[in-house]
Amino acid sequence: MKIKHQLTIFNAITRLLVILILWLMLPVLVERVIYKHINRSLLEKKQKFIEHLDKEEINDFIIRKDTTETYASFSTLHSEFLQLSRLPQNSELDKTVFINESRIIEGEQDDYRILHYQFLYGKMRYQLEIGSSLSEIEELTFIIKLFVLIVLLSTIIVTFLIDTFYIEYLLKPFYKIIDTKIRRINEPDTFDHTPITSHSSDFQELDVVLNQMMNRISDLFKKEKQFIANVSHELLTPIALLKNKFENLLQNDSLDDNAVDKIAGSLKTLDMLKKVINNLLLISRIENHQYESNEVINLREIVEDLHEDLQDRIDEKGIIVNIDIHHNYEFVGNKTLIHILLYNLTVNAIKYNKSNGIVTIVDGFSHSNYFLSISDTGIGMTENQIEQIFNRFTRINSTEDGHGLGLAIAESIAIFHHIIIEVTSEPNEGTTFLLRFGNKEKLNK
Numbered sequence: 046m047k048i049k050h051q052l053t054i055f056n057a058i059t060r061l062l063v064i065l066i067l068w069l070m071l072p073v074l075v076e077r078v079i080y081k082h083i084n085r086s087l088l089e090k091k092q093k094f095i096e097h098l099d100k101e102e103i104n105d106f107i108i109r110k111d112t113t114e115t116y117a118s119f120s121t122l123h124s125e126f127l128q129l130s131r132l133p134q135n136s137e138l139d140k141t142v143f144i145n146e147s148r149i150i151e152g153e154q155d156d157y158r159i160l161h162y163q164f165l166y167g168k169m170r171y172q173l174e175i176g177s178s179l180s181e182i183e184e185l186t187f188i189i190k191l192f193v194l195i196v197l198l199s200t201i202i203v204t205f206l207i208d209t210f211y212i213e214y215l216l217k218p219f220y221k222i223i224d225t226k227i228r229r230i231n232e233p234d235t236f237d238h239t240p241i242t243s244h245s246s247d248f249q250e251l252d253v254v255l256n257q258m259m260n261r262i263s264d265l266f267k268k269e270k271q272f273i274a275n276v277s278h279e280l281l282t283p284i285a286l287l288k289n290k291f292e293n294l295l296q297n298d299s300l301d302d303n304a305v306d307k308i309a310g311s312l313k314t315l316d317m318l319k320k321v322i323n324n325l326l327l328i329s330r331i332e333n334h335q336y337e338s339n340e341v342i343n344l345r346e347i348v349e350d351l352h353e354d355l356q357d358r359i360d361e362k363g364i365i366v367n368i369d370i371h372h373n374y375e376f377v378g379n380k381t382l383i384h385i386l387l388y389n390l391t392v393n394a395i396k397y398n399k400s401n402g403i404v405t406i407v408d409g410f411s412h413s414n415y416f417l418s419i420s421d422t423g424i425g426m427t428e429n430q431i432e433q434i435f436n437r438f439t440r441i442n443s444t445e446d447g448h449g450l451g452l453a454i455a456e457s458i459a460i461f462h463h464i465i466i467e468v469t470s471e472p473n474e475g476t477t478f479l480l481r482f483g484n485k486e487k488l489n490k
Contacts, residue, residue, distance in 0.1 A: 060200075060201040060204065060205070061201070064197045064198070064201060075186050075189055075190065076186070079185070079186065080143075080158065083158045083177050084143055084158075084160070086177065087143070087158070087160040087175050087177060088141070088160065090127070090160075090175050091141070091160055091162055091173060091175055094127065094173065094175070095164070095173075098166065124177070124178040124180075125175075125176065125177050125178065126148070126150060126157070126174075126175070126176045127173075127174070127175050127176075128173075128174040128175075128176075129171055129172070129173055129174075130171065130172045130174070131169065131170070131171055131172075132163060132170035132171060132172050133170070134169075134170060141160060141161070141162050142160075142161040142162075143158065143159070143160055143161075144158075144159050144161065145157070145158055145159070145179065146159050146176075148176065155178050155179075155180055156178070156179040156180065156183075157176035157177060157178055157179060158176065158177050158179055159174055159175070159176040160173075160174065160175045160176070161173075161174055162174075162175075215245070218241050218242065218243035218245065218248040218252075219248055219251075221241055222241050222248065222251060222252055222255065225239075225241075226241075226252075226255055226259075227255075240252060240253075240256075270329050270332055270333050273325055273326075273328075273329045274326060274329040274330070274333070278326065280318075280322050281319065281322055281323075284315055284318060284319050284322070287311075287315055288312060288315045288316075288319075291308050291311055291312050291315070292312070294308050295308055295309070321450065324450040324454060325450070327385075327454055327457075328437075328450070328453060328454055328457050331382065331454075331457040331458060331461050332457055332461075334461070336379045336381075336382060336461070337379060338377065338378050338379050338461070338462070339377060340377065340378060340379060340380045341375055341376075341377060342375060342376055342377070342378050342380050342383050343373060343374070343375050344370070344374050344375075344383075344387075344408070344417060345370050345372075345373055345374070347380075347383060347384055347387055348368060348370060348387065348406055348417075349368070350384075351384070351387055351388055351391055352366060352368060354388075355388075355391060355392065355395065358392070358395050359395060359404075362395060362398065362400055362401075362402075363400055363401040363402075364395055364398055364401070364402055364403070364404055365401070365402070365403045365404070366403075366404045366405075366406070367403065367404070367405045367406070368406045369405070369406065369407040369408075370406065370407065370408045370417075371408060371409070372408055372409070372410075372415065374408065374415045374482070376462075376482060378461075378462045379461070379462070382458045382461065382462070383458065383462065385454060385455075385458060386454075386455050386458040386459060386464075386480075387417075387419075389451040389452065389454060389455045390419050390455060390478050391404070391406075391419060392451070393421075393451060393452070393478075394419055394420070394421035394423070394476070394478075395421075397421065397423040397424050397476070398421045398422060398423035398475075399422060399423055399424070402421060402422040402423060402475075403421070403422045404419070404420070404421050404422075405418075405419075405420045405421075406418070406419050406420075407420075411481070414481055414482060414483065415481075415482045416479055416480060416481050416482065417479075417480045417482075418477055418478070418479045418480070419477070419478045419480075420475060420476070420477040420478075421475050421476055421477075422474070422475040423475055423476060424472070424473060425470045425471045425472040425473055425474050425475055425476055426468075426470040426472065426476060427470075427472055430470075431468050431470055434452050434468065435452050435453055435455075435456040435466075436449075436453065437449065437450055437453040438450065439452075439453075459480070462482075463482075463483045464480050464481065464482055464483070465480070465481040465483075466478060466479070466480060466481075467479040467481065
């Protein structure tokens with residue numbers, strides 16, 4: 046998963062958790078605020094009532110001397126009420142108390158926030174109850190919750206969009222570094238050292254470090270390639286001298302058959318060693334771009350020439366070759382190297398095929414890009430073998446002749462010409478090498 050997606054998801058989860066916590070705490074917070082407001086309002090009403098209290102207002106209680114009598118007053122919509130009751134003389138005076146209680150007023154039941162206050166007046170004990178309806182408060186609480194929820198959800202959507210664009214903007218230099226300096230680079234020589242523009246010092250430092258690292262890698266690659274080229278070239282001279290001496294010895298009539306066989310075996314070993322060195326030199330020169338790439342190449346012509354050149358091998362193993370090429374595709378490159386590339390792949394298709402097997406060569410276009418496919422019905426390969434086949438000196442079948450450099454050479458030539466090689470294979474069913482060619486403009490570079 047990409048960093049920007051991880052950051053976006055992390056921020057979204059964080060906001061959702063914050064909203065969940067706020068939503069769980071909201072009822073408690075709203076209830077506290079509202080009850081605090083109601084309590085203050087009830088205390089003010091109690092204070093005003095006590096301040097204006099005189100004997101005339103509670104005269105009914107004094108005259109009747111009936112402890113069950115109460116004086117009640119309530120608003121038209123029953124949203125508030127005030128009730129004064131006489132208490133027994135032996136009752137204790139309590140402090141002000143707030144409770145939530147359901148009351149029936151004129152046949153209508155409703156929930157109220159009630160202030161209870163017991164006091165002494167004129168040597169008589171009274172209880173004052175002032176209530177405020179909670180129905181409107183509940184509606185107000187619901188509206189507040191809904192409003193807050195809408196605000197929170199709107200906030201998370203807006204901030205999510207802002208984060209998405211901001212993270213995209215923030216990580217743009219990072220993905221540019223990956224795209225231009227890592228993903229498209231197949232070898233150190235093609236690395237782009239152009240500094241990446243970024244407002245972040247971290248990405249600038251990453252760009253600088255990448256440039257320094259690729260410079261070191263490029264130097265090491267050049268030294269390795271030069272070493273291989275030098276060693277290979279220097280080895281060819283003593284090999285040629287030894288081969289010449291062995292050939293001269295064979296002209297000596299005094300040698301018996303055993304000595305001749307040993308000298309012939311030594312010559313064969315020298316030829317094998319010379320071939321390995323030449324192949325290593327070829328890979329080194331390709332990787333060092335020592336070949337010109339300015340020839341117009343027609344793949345149909347090369348495939349037809351290969352078919353003629355390999356006819357003896359084809360007949361020897363009874364292979365049926367089906368060539369189904371419909372396009373005269375041409376591009377600019379090195380004709381000799383492309384011939385070696387197709388030669389190595391075709392020889393492998395014949396070498397590792399079954400007797401009387403089939404080799405199929407077809408072409409076509411996929412997503413506007415030309416491709417050439419070489420398939421066989423041979424021994425096939427496993428997934429692990431496919432991962433190793435382009436490594437030098439890797440051989441799938443040790444019983445067949447070869448040094449394990451053919452596919453390494455093919456890969457070097459493909460990279461040199463910006464060709465992608467895709468391999469699919471099934472054990473005992475066969476293998477397909479698919480060559481995907483880039484557009485002609487890219488190949489001309």
